[in-house]
Amino acid sequence: MALDSILATRLAPSERDLNPTSDESLVQRARDGDYAAFEVLYERHRTLVFRFAYQMMPRRDDAEDIVQEAFVRAYQNLGRYRDEAKFTTWLLRIVSNLCTDQARMGNRRTALEQQEAAGALDWMTVGDTDDPIGNLEQDRQRDVLRRALNALPVHHRSVLILRDIEEREYVDIAQTLGCTVGGAKLRVLRARRALRDRVAPLLGEE
Amino acid sequence: MTMKPHNDDQLLNCAFGDITPDEAMRIEADAARNAELRERLDSYQNLRAGLRALGDKVPDHQLSNERLRDAILARGLSTTARPISSPRWWQMAWMPIAAAAIAAVVFMAKPNRPVTPSVAIKQGDNLFVVPTIDAPKASEAVAMRVSEDDAIAARNYAAVLGGMPLEGSAPSPRQREAVRPSPTSRRMSEGRTVPSAPMAMIASGGTGLAAAAAPTGPSAAFGSGAPSMDAPARDDVATHPIVLIDSEPDANTGASRATEVGSPSNVIVGG
Numbered sequence: 346m347a348l349d350s351i352l353a354t355r356l357a358p359s360e361r362d363l364n365p366t367s368d369e370s371l372v373q374r375a376r377d378g379d380y381a382a383f384e385v386l387y388e389r390h391r392t393l394v395f396r397f398a399y400q401m402m403p404r405r406d407d408a409e410d411i412v413q414e415a416f417v418r419a420y421q422n423l424g425r426y427r428d429e430a431k432f433t434t435w436l437l438r439i440v441s442n443l444c445t446d447q448a449r450m451g452n453r454r455t456a457l458e459q460q461e462a463a464g465a466l467d468w469m470t471v472g473d474t475d476d477p478i479g480n481l482e483q484d485r486q487r488d489v490l491r492r493a494l495n496a497l498p499v500h501h502r503s504v505l506i507l508r509d510i511e512e513r514e515y516v517d518i519a520q521t522l523g524c525t526v527g528g529a530k531l532r533v534l535r536a537r538r539a540l541r542d543r544v545a546p547l548l549g550e551e
Numbered sequence: 552m553t554m555k556p557h558n559d560d561q562l563l564n565c566a567f568g569d570i571t572p573d574e575a576m577r578i579e580a581d582a583a584r585n586a587e588l589r590e591r592l593d594s595y596q597n598l599r600a601g602l603r604a605l606g607d608k609v610p611d612h613q614l615s616n617e618r619l620r621d622a623i624l625a626r627g628l629s630t631t632a633r634p635i636s637s638p639r640w641w642q643m644a645w646m647p648i649a650a651a652a653i654a655a656v657v658f659m660a661k662p663n664r665p666v667t668p669s670v671a672i673k674q675g676d677n678l679f680v681v682p683t684i685d686a687p688k689a690s691e692a693v694a695m696r697v698s699e700d701d702a703i704a705a706r707n708y709a710a711v712l713g714g715m716p717l718e719g720s721a722p723s724p725r726q727r728e729a730v731r732p733s734p735t736s737r738r739m740s741e742g743r744t745v746p747s748a749p750m751a752m753i754a755s756g757g758t759g760l761a762a763a764a765a766p767t768g769p770s771a772a773f774g775s776g777a778p779s780m781d782a783p784a785r786d787d788v789a790t791h792p793i794v795l796i797d798s799e800p801d802a803n804t805g806a807s808r809a810t811e812v813g814s815p816s817n818v819i820v821g822g
Contacts, residue, residue, distance in 0.1 A: 487605065512606075
């Protein structure tokens with residue numbers, strides 16, 4: 346199932362109701378000086394962009410800052426947006442570049458208080474099943490996977506998030522990365538291999 | 552039926568759904584008969600499920616329109632009605648077009664007069680001048696410093712012209728080039744009925760000074776006390792103002808001192 350349809354079911358009704366027109370026409374209106382049209386685009390796609398940004402740097406504050414910066418840059422460079430690509434693809438490309446820059450600058454913090462707080466909250470909440478031990482094992486595996494994902498180089502992480510977490514189509518991934526579809530498939534395969542190599546010893550430690 | 556071995560990439564693609572249904576069915580069938588293959592395939596399918604589960608753990612964001620608007624305004628951008636124009640080719644091309652237009656105007660407005668430099672030199676007690684017919688003003692004088700070798704080559708050139716014995720060694724190619732009519736002088740003489748004149752060489756002591764060619768001027772004059780090699784040159788000098796450029800700078804202005812003299816009696820003329 347495409348991410349857009351998944352998101353459509355996850356979005357709040359108020360956010361879904363904000364889609365009276367297509368992205369392209371909203372972009373055109375925003376180019377013509379209609380800031381309200383850009384706000385509609387922002388409300389429509391900020392969750393998608395935030396999800397990607399959060400996976401790239403799992404600290405909510407950082408992810409929100411990235412999203413905000415991405416939309417500011419999108420607004421600033423709206424004249425450069427070419428209609429051949431989807432607006433979301435263009436946005437994801439901006440976010441991906443921002444996350445890459447952030448990772449290169451070494452500003453990403455690894456120990457995340459917020460994530461730990463969320464993990465502590467998970468302890469107190471009811472899991473998916475009635476089996477508490479099963480929930481603990483799920484949490485452990487998820488934690489292992491999260492750590493392995495965060496330990497990957499940013500180019501591996503971004504393609505895994507796009508394809509295997511956000512379930513983007515290869516065509517979109519190729520446009521986001523600025524490569525061919527075949528190149529995108531190859532990058533995803535390499536990233537999966539890298540993740541597999543990292544996860545295996547982490548799961549085998551205990 | 553023998554089971555085909557599967558590598559990890561095939562299993563990864565199968566687990567993540569990146570192969571065709573036929574291939575997936577074949578791998579699943581093989582995995583059903585091979586416990587080790589089944590285990591590997593299961594581990595990759597768990598990996599995929601785990602990644603998908605990470606997508607469910609994204610917290611709600613606290614992004615708002617006001618926050619974005621503040622960020623945009625803080626960046627100096629406007630949120631009021633203002634068209635955001637995309638860069639068009641004519642918006643980027645105005646600068647080279649304007650530069651080309653200015654260059655064309657300057658080129659067409661330039662007066663079409665020939666440049667005929669003349670030189671007058673005072674080197675110690677010796678005075679040298681290369682007059683030209685078309686350039687009586689001192690501002691049009693051009694001079695450049697040359698070496699002693701070039702001066703000797705110039706003397707030899709003049710000697711060849713006048714049938715006099717050569718001085719020193721044979722001139723090098725560079726020296727020959729120095730006494731050869733310059734392309735500029737050739738260009739200047741084009742369209743006229745007069746022949747192209749060679750570059751005039753003037754020398755004194757260890758260092759000489761060379762003058763640019765005069766299109767219709769005399770051929771050459773060299774050295775202290777050397778006779779003028781071409782009579783018409785003296786005639787030209789006599790009928791035109793002579794400007795002497797001193798090699799020493801003027802104390803007040805710092806520029807080379809220029810003196811206009813009316814009589815060529817103390818001036819050795821070359822060209």
